[in-house]
Amino acid sequence: MPKIERAIPPYMQVVTHLRGQITGGELSPGDPIPSDRALSEEWGVSRATIQKALTVLKTEGLIEGVQGSGTCVRRSTPLHHNGFDRAAAVRRTGRIYGEGEYAKITSAGLEPAPADVAEALGIPEGAPAIRRVRVTYSAADVALSMSTSWLDGAVASSAPALLGTDRIREGTWRYLEDRTGHAVTTGQDRVSTRLATEEEAELLSLDLPAAVKITRTILRDGDGVTVEYGVSITEGRESIYDYAV
DSSP states (O other): OOOOOTTSOHHHHHHHHHHHHHHTTSSOTTOBOOOHHHHHHHHTSOHHHHHHHHHHHHHTTSEEEETTTEEEEOTTOOOOSSHHHHHHHHHHHSOOSOTTOEEEEEEEEEEEOOHHHHHHHTSOTTSEEEEEEEEEEOTTSOEEEEEEEEEEGGGTTTOGGGGSSSOOTTOHHHHHHHHHOOOEEEEEEEEEEEEOOHHHHHHTTOOSSOEEEEEEEEEEETTSOEEEEEEEEEEOOOOOOOOOO
């Protein structure tokens, strides 16, 4: 039986446990979630507590009720609810997108680093930088997001696959680590919103005016050196994070 920690509300402990099983891959999309009665007995808490936990997971989009099957892991589960979850998924699978989703690298190559990119990467403005543009699609072939990754052009000779549009199966982070020894150890997400441009609205099938969410991600190695700077653009939906304090 899992042990309840008194300092954390019991329902949040159940949430954290089940969320970890889902985002960690122990529970896959479509897998059944034990009934509230079974979870109540397993955790030694009331069914009301379990129902509260399951409500949180449904709100996050991790689980859903399926007629005739009870509660299951959502088939189109968003794998990342914060930077930690996303990083864990990428380390485990080399993939940054969810079940049924896929991505296309639409362009890749060396370009002069714009001012914001140069600042993030710690290189001179105009210095060669690797630019990789990715569009992520749903299983129904609907564009979900567009993102641009920037890396110091100095790694191009050691990691030439970054200059091509073929998918790097082990993931960019692991490929870079194998090729250059630079291992990503910390990350920072900077999230903001603005109105979509015409190009973004067309790609994401939005009616203008529409808000988009901009996530700027800086990934650093153990020495604090920026390994990758990424800018992701998605529809401006609300983000909900639940956590123990």
